[in-house]
Amino acid sequence: MGGIEFLKGHGTQNDFVLLPDASGRLDLTAERVAALCDRRRGLGADGVLRVVRAGALGEASDGEWFMDYRNADGSIAEMCGNGVRVFARYLVDAGLAGDGHFTVGTRAGDRPVVVHPDRTVTVDMGPATITGTSVTVVAGSPFSGVAVDVGNPHLVSVLEDDVAGLDLREQPDFDHDVFPTGVNLEFVNLLGEGALRMRVHERGVGETRSCGTGTVAAVAAALHLAGTDTGASTVDIPGGQVTVTVARGAATLTGPAEIVARGELDEAWWAAAGE
Numbered sequence: 420m421g422g423i424e425f426l427k428g429h430g431t432q433n434d435f436v437l438l439p440d441a442s443g444r445l446d447l448t449a450e451r452v453a454a455l456c457d458r459r460r461g462l463g464a465d466g467v468l469r470v471v472r473a474g475a476l477g478e479a480s481d482g483e484w485f486m487d488y489r490n491a492d493g494s495i496a497e498m499c500g501n502g503v504r505v506f507a508r509y510l511v512d513a514g515l516a517g518d519g520h521f522t523v524g525t526r527a528g529d530r531p532v533v534v535h536p537d538r539t540v541t542v543d544m545g546p547a548t549i550t551g552t553s554v555t556v557v558a559g560s561p562f563s564g565v566a567v568d569v570g571n572p573h574l575v576s577v578l579e580d581d582v583a584g585l586d587l588r589e590q591p592d593f594d595h596d597v598f599p600t601g602v603n604l605e606f607v608n609l610l611g612e613g614a615l616r617m618r619v620h621e622r623g624v625g626e627t628r629s630c631g632t633g634t635v636a637a638v639a640a641a642l643h644l645a646g647t648d649t650g651a652s653t654v655d656i657p658g659g660q661v662t663v664t665v666a667r668g669a670a671t672l673t674g675p676a677e678i679v680a681r682g683e684l685d686e687a688w689w690a691a692a693g694e
């Protein structure tokens with residue numbers, strides 16, 4: 420019996436292990452996800468994208484494929500904006516997605532995607548909803564922020580000082596009553612009309628080099644603070660650049676998606692990782 424097929428990919432250096440598992444038969448425990456994502460004892464990644472047929476895990480979707488997304492610590496998240504681009508890139512490369520216009524099911528709902536010839540992908544991210552305000556504390560310094568729901572929770576703080584100066588090695592504190600399931604924290608500089616710079620500390624991962632849902636939240640929050648719900652912006656993250664549009668609160672995300680490797684997991688390693 421052969422090993423378990425995997426691929427490695429990234430979107431603006433937010434990196435993922437992909438597990439093609441059409442029938443949803445793999446026993447993908449939190450322990451196995453954490454082992455896969457470990458950068459020393461596993462393959463190393465910010466998260467896992469299991470590729471399953473819609474319905475195989477009992478999740479409803481009008482699309483043919485469902486993205487079962489897991490964070491590096493093994494926790495389940497509703498949505499991943501960089502991940503869904505890489506997921507779409509894989510389906511097209513594998514000949515599983517026709518002309519590149521299709522819908523991916525996620526726990527946050529269906530996400531229509533367009534895979535472009537230049538290897539970028541545009542995702543209809545659905546609504547980016549402003550849900551209030553809250554405060555995060557980084558290395559003892561409090562920052563007020565705008566809470567945004569992009570299918571998953573975000574708190575966006577716009578800073579005067581350069582975000583490059585923040586120490587995000589430790590988990591920043593946040594109000595656990597406001598975010599009982601945790602929150603993704605974005606720190607943003609406004610660079611001028613239609614341009615932002617962002618760093619992110621992701622729920623279930625730590626600081627990453629990019630977060631697609633986070634860039635959408637950042638643009639929605641910046642527009643909200645400017646008194647509007649419509650606009651477009653580039654977002655520079657440590658891993659590259661994406662473009663976000665927001666029209667009356669509904670967002671699209673465009674950015675690169677790359678598949679960099681494919682191979683087989685060792686069966687004995689997989690078995691031991693589940694213990």
Ligand SMILES: N[C@@H](CCC[C@H](N)C(=O)O)C(=O)O
Pocket residue numbers: 433466490495496497498499500501502571572603621622623624629630631632633
């Ligand atoms: N990196 C992702 C977001 C992944 C999920 C997030 N950590 C959460 O727990 O909500 C993205 O590109 O959106």
